[in-house]
Amino acid sequence: MTTTYTAITCRPMREDDLPAALALSQAVRWPHRPEDWQFALRLGTGFVAEEDGAVAGTALCWHQGAHHGSLGLIIVAPAHQGKGIGRRLMHLVLDQLGDRCTVLNATVAGQPLYESLGFRAIGTLHQHQGIFAPPAASAGPRARPATAADIPAIVALANRGTGMVRDELLKHLIGVADGAVLEQDGAVTGFSLIRPFGRGHVIGPVVAADAACAQALIATWGDAYAGAFVRLDVTGSSGLGEWLAQAGLAEVDTAVTMARHGVPAQDATVRQFAIVSQALC
Incomplete structure (x- = not known):
């Protein structure tokens, strides 16, 4: 066209x-x-x-x-x-x-244009970045490295955490990222991926049942990436902002998450704490 x-x-x-x-x-x-x-x-x-x-x-x-x-x-x-x-x-x-339900993350300057095209605000996104210095491990859940056998569970969790079908995206992400998972009673209950992006590395997506599990999935990268430049884009409802700042990842920008033709129906038991990227969501 x-x-x-x-x-x-x-x-x-x-x-x-x-x-x-x-x-x-x-x-x-x-x-x-x-x-x-x-x-x-x-x-x-x-x-x-x-x-x-x-x-x-x-x-x-x-x-x-x-x-x-x-x-x-x-x-x-x-x-x-x-x-x-x-x-x-x-x-x-x-x-x-x-007519797909469509999601984007808007800058303040872009928001009026998107509103005029039928998008409405459904949340916020907070960009954190800096030199990664995660706090000492707590007594909470511990993540382990992901294996090829975990891929179906990772894809299923990504779909549940966003309410979208992410199979193709996750297949490509896993090809360029390292992964970590949480397990309970032999079942994978959360995951995080880290990959090269921008000035260093980005951690995302992070999908977990609660904030404590999300922290464990982020902190697991501390040994390998301590002292490296790391970025996360977390949802406004994540509750991770203060903890990330303590880990050396200050909040540097905020975006408005917007949707058109409805809102993705997310699973009530698991959610996406950190996104893939502001474009891919």
Whole structure:
């Protein structure tokens, strides 16, 4: 699909657009690496806005099963803001998702646009990052390294914790991440993944029954990643903010979680404390 308005043209994103997309994210001070952009595009569908052959904006979306989706990496070059590019790109990704229940994480600047397109606020997201210095282990639950045999349980927990079908996303994440799980009576009851991202590593998703279990799943990475730059994006209801700050991961930004065409129906017994990324949710 191609649409044209004055000198701006929108078209599907290709892999050879990724260097320009990276430059856009750097212009707005987002930390994505080339590998992060490549991972996001290969999992989903993207569009770019061009002016005179130069990329001026991007937008990507991802199907999360037959009934849900997410979108993100909505970026407009600072020099091109105010021209309606963001709205046009949004229409393209929303057309891809159709009537799916769609989730995104909005900046304060982007929230009015998303509200005008039918999204409503359903929560907040808090970005924590810094040099990882987890507190000494408590007497609570202890995680163990995940194995290939744990993958079906990890995928099932990811689906239950978000109310979306995450099989394809988790399959790709597990290919680039290390994992840890909690067990009770021989059953996997929670998990966390850690992978390279941005300036260092990101821990997410973290899915667990309660905050104590989520802390155990985060703290388990302390030995391997103490002194490293680590990021987590946790939900406003996680209750982990103070503990993360004590672990060297200060809160540096807040986003508004928004949904359109309903809200994912999450499991009451397990939830996602830290997300995959602000785009993939």
